[in-house]
Amino acid sequence: MYTKASLFSLWVATTSAATLGPRQSGSTVTVDLTKTYQTMDGFGTSEAFQRAVQVSKLTEANQRLALDLLFSTEKGAGLTILRNGIGSSPDMSSDHMVSIATKNPGGPTKPLIYNWDGSDNKQLWITQEAVHTYGVKTIYADAWSAPGYMKTTGNDANGGSLCGVSGATCSSGDWRQSYADYLVRYIQFYQEANVSITHVGFLNEPELTEGSTQYASMRSSGTQAADFIKILSPTLDKANLSHVHIACCDAEGWSDQVGMLGQLKPVDDMLGLITSHSYTSSPSGPMNTRHRVWQTEAADLNGAWTASWSGGGGAGEGMTWANNIYQAVVNSNCSGYLYWIGVQTGSTNSKLVRIDGDKVTPSKRLWAFANWSRFVRPGAVRVGVSGAPSGVKVSAFHNEDGAVAVQFINGGSGAAKVSVKVTGGSAAAAALSSTAGNRLFTSAAAAKGWITDNTHDLSELDGVGMADGAASVNIPGKAMVTIVLTS
């Protein structure tokens, strides 16, 4: 029903009209480059909890396929952020992330005894691939917990607190400096393997109660997090790692993270990133912080594997994730958006790409990420956009190379015809001239489009026309279309 040929003739019919006014071309959508919002770090995922080990067990050809699907801008989603799990477990049984210092050195004043294995549950391999093969620059290393011997419970799983933060006194003493040293050493192990970690976190879902998590977990309030950040920040500085951003706190839900912000105020100058998951509550508006904000973990954890784009609006459908990303980035000021797992075995939607025997299958969730990530590159600034027809969500970004990417999510079942124009290019260039040399956009000279729907996986959309500096495009129902305009 929707073919390249029919779109093309539609375009020809439009341009052959004597004048191309907004009436003939449907709604006029105007991108305003002078109206700027947050800067983007990008989109990403994780191979923590030994999911990287699963990828490493594929044949070489399938390893490449899996990595291409995650990180390639030509063959996959072009993801630009990788979240790694810093292990705290004493062993590698089940999907445990093993600690880099499994043994208690005998107290917090003793130097830690490291047992770095050069693999990090194969996360080092995935990271080296991401960085060196695909040019990924943003690596977020996040610990779910400190090792058990540093905690009130003596166990890295099932909650407990870091000894030494307020309200967590231990007979063995204050382990905060040891935990900071531990995280710094992890970053250095990666550095020695030629990988620069850009962001470090020390918590994961710190509001979870003891007993509810069989895996690594550590409780923390905002105040307790601040008690540790006070130690971590100067420890990073001393190790010449002040460029590594401290992230906090990967709360289980958005409103929990909002609730922790006030208690983080005393260490605001030491923080580099605010992080939240979407499980118990999802992004519901900008957080009250000057720092960049990432949604660092979301997934349909239990739904049966689906590779469909749009059916009944199910939690695992691609279109659902296109909308989730929109809600986080456009309505909640997020600079980063991460799905839980990239590639994994098993029959649920907790990953973007499924390993089934020796088959590697992408979901439409992956293509929803691709529709954002391939065109909204790190450093892109979200800009103003208005005039979308009703039922169509629109967002726009000004990339560092000057290209303007506009996303449409058409929730209705009918097609919508729009004409897209860009204003403010010269004013934006003047404002930027002192800082960024590029990001130049004069007048729109060329436009390209891509479509994702039930039958297309980010296929190039033919029939995107240009006339009088405006791109004309037809957005089919229940589809996501991205238009990139260059000058």
Ligand SMILES: *[C@@H]1O[C@H](CO)[C@@H](O)[C@H](O)[C@H]1NC(C)=O
């Ligand atoms: C890191 O890079 C240096 C310099 O390019 C090289 O000599 C060294 O072998 C690399 N190390 C690893 C672990 O890749």
Ligand SMILES: *[C@@H]1O[C@H](CO)[C@@H](O)[C@H](O)[C@H]1NC(C)=O
């Ligand atoms: C500190 O880091 C900078 C770059 O981040 C590097 O140029 C410098 O050599 C480092 N100094 C030491 C003592 O490691």
Ligand SMILES: *[C@@H]1O[C@H](CO)[C@@H](O)[C@H](O)[C@H]1NC(C)=O
């Ligand atoms: C959005 O986030 C940026 C930091 O990335 C911040 O400076 C800005 O104030 C935030 N905007 C709103 C409306 O909260």
Ligand SMILES: *[C@H]1O[C@H](CO)[C@@H](O)[C@H](O)[C@H]1NC(C)=O
């Ligand atoms: C966007 O998603 C659609 C629908 O799955 C897909 O067909 C298309 O290839 C994706 N576009 C890109 C650039 O990844």
